[in-house]
Amino acid sequence: xxxxxxxxxxxxxxxxxxxxxxxxxxxxxxxxxxxxxxxxxxxxxxxxxxxxxxxxxxxxxxxxxxxxxxxxxxxxxxxxxxxxxxxxxxxxxxxxxxxxxxxxxxxxxxxxxxxxxxxxxxxxxxxxxxxxxxxxxxxxxxxxxxxxxxxxxxxxxxxxxxxxxxxxxxxxxxxxxxxxxxxxxxxxxxxxxx
Numbered sequence: 001x002x003x004x005x006x007x008x009x010x011x012x013x014x015x016x017x018x019x020x021x022x023x024x025x026x027x028x029x030x031x032x033x034x035x036x037x038x039x040x041x042x043x044x045x046x047x048x049x050x051x052x053x054x055x056x057x058x059x060x061x062x063x064x065x066x067x068x069x070x071x072x073x074x075x076x077x078x079x080x081x082x083x084x085x086x087x088x089x090x091x092x093x094x095x096x097x098x099x100x101x102x103x104x105x106x107x108x109x110x111x112x113x114x115x116x117x118x119x120x121x122x123x124x125x126x127x128x129x130x131x132x133x134x135x136x137x138x139x140x141x142x143x144x145x146x147x148x149x150x151x152x153x154x155x156x157x158x159x160x161x162x163x164x165x166x167x168x169x170x171x172x173x174x175x176x177x178x179x180x181x182x183x184x185x186x187x188x189x190x191x192x193x194x
Contacts, residue, residue, distance in 0.1 A: 009047045009057075011037050017058045021097075021104045024111050025055060052119065059122050062104070063129055070133045080140035081189065085182055087134065087154070091161055092178050099169050103162035105130075131155055142193030150188060157181055 015036040019028040030051065034044045048054045073086045091098060101107065105126045112120040134151035143150060161181065165174035 016054045080137040102166040106159045
């Protein structure tokens with residue numbers, strides 16, 4: 001019985017994660033999540049007492065998922081430059097979702113900032129996971145100074161690509177910018193590693 005409760009909790013988190021991404025945190029209700037999972041509100045409240053509790057669980061789940069993905073990339077190749085390209089190519093791999101809803105990290109953080117939600121600090125940890133990993137990869141590839149600054153620039157350019165591609169629903173733009181971002185990064189790595 002306990003395992004079923006744990007599985008149900010995970011299903012609630014997964015449904016909330018997807019709804020927060022598609023509809024936004026503010027526009028998603030308990031009822032929306034309960035309907036997707038197919039449970040009563042009473043059963044829902046057994047697992048989560050507030051929407052903020054669900055938000056906290058969604059942020060934790062995303063951070064765990066991102067760390068697992070980055071660990072997989074680390075195992076997939078020993079070449080840090082190739083890992084950086086995996087990061088940039090993430091936009092192409094997720095193009096359908098980005099065209100429809102933007103970046104899941106950027107859209108949630110932007111929404112929480114607009115409503116001055118106290119959990120924005122926790123949500124920003126999603127960006128921190130990527131920033132720290134990018135910084136490490138840049139250092140491994142030979143960037144001697146400003147690896148953290150360059151990683152922030154990569155984050156910012158990625159967010160720009162996602163936002164503009166989403167606004168114009170333009171896959172061609174997304175692919176063009178991904179290609180250019182990889183070329184730009186390769187030049188920056190050359191300059192910064194000398």
